[in-house]
Amino acid sequence: MRLHERHSIVARSVDDGRHEDRRYIKTMASLLDQLQVFEDGAPAECFSELVATFPKRHVGELLRAGFRFYQTTFWYPLDEPPKNVFESVISHLRPLAEPSSLVTGVEWWFSVLRINTTPQWILPCHFDRSDLREKDAAKRLYPEKGSVLFMNSVPYGELVVTDQVCTKQGIEPKQPKEMRFVRPRMNRYVVFPGQLYHGVIGRMWRPAEQRRTLRIALAVNWWYERPKAAYLRDSRECLTALRLA
Numbered sequence: 001m002r003l004h005e006r007h008s009i010v011a012r013s014v015d016d017g018r019h020e021d022r023r024y025i026k027t028m029a030s031l032l033d034q035l036q037v038f039e040d041g042a043p044a045e046c047f048s049e050l051v052a053t054f055p056k057r058h059v060g061e062l063l064r065a066g067f068r069f070y071q072t073t074f075w076y077p078l079d080e081p082p083k084n085v086f087e088s089v090i091s092h093l094r095p096l097a098e099p100s101s102l103v104t105g106v107e108w109w110f111s112v113l114r115i116n117t118t119p120q121w122i123l124p125c126h127f128d129r130s131d132l133r134e135k136d137a138a139k140r141l142y143p144e145k146g147s148v149l150f151m152n153s154v155p156y157g158e159l160v161v162t163d164q165v166c167t168k169q170g171i172e173p174k175q176p177k178e179m180r181f182v183r184p185r186m187n188r189y190v191v192f193p194g195q196l197y198h199g200v201i202g203r204m205w206r207p208a209e210q211r212r213t214l215r216i217a218l219a220v221n222w223w224y225e226r227p228k229a230a231y232l233r234d235s236r237e238c239l240t241a242l243r244l245a
């Protein structure tokens with residue numbers, strides 16, 4: 001099935017009225033069942049190299065310098081051999097994520113959050129999309145799959161994935177009927193359908209723990225085609241952009 005055919009099916013089922021809309025939402029709800037968690041995302045040696053290349057100390061320095069992690073994303077076409085440790089890790093994640101043959105590449109970035117700043121949502125629920133600056137929902141595209149490789153184990157900061165999707169009527173269902181919580185654990189890898197609403201939750205009812213306060217993860221979105229976002233860079237620029245070169 002071609003990309004435009006997929007989109008037309010989704011658009012038609014939303015447009016066809018309440019019955020079709022209910023069927024659409026039911027389909028979306030079952031998408032949450034496709035969420036998968038792998039305890040060993042990357043091979044141990046490759047994972048160690050990843051952590052050594054992008055150590056917590058360096059991440060902390062970038063954070064204090066105001067580095068914009070969420071708008072420093074990289075495009076890695078899957079038909080190119082890996083040229084650095086980040087691309088090597090992604091190559092190892094590919095058989096776990098199992099993207100379809102329509103996927104041509106990944107957008108990847110580092111997700112960095114302080115977990116003790118608030119007991120509430122650390123990263124409010126959102127949709128990953130082709131361009132964070134695009135305000136027109138009709139122009140948004142969603143990755144086939146979203147995924148996260150946790151680089152460290154921390155006591156709070158679960159990834160929360162809901163059964164909610166974006167339709168022409170807004171977010172449906174209005175309140176989540178189902179949610180999955182995935183606790184950050186070193187080298188744990190989670191994959192979920194790319195159109196699902198998700199966020200990161202704080203310590204909530206749990207007492208504040210002062211140690212291990214930085215949650216670091218490698219986010220990898222699997223796309224049919226390269227998003228048009230202005231902030232998306234070629235993966236080969238990553239060492240410079242991440243101030244590693």
Ligand SMILES: [Fe+2]
Pocket residue numbers: 126127128198
């Ligand atoms: Fe996200």
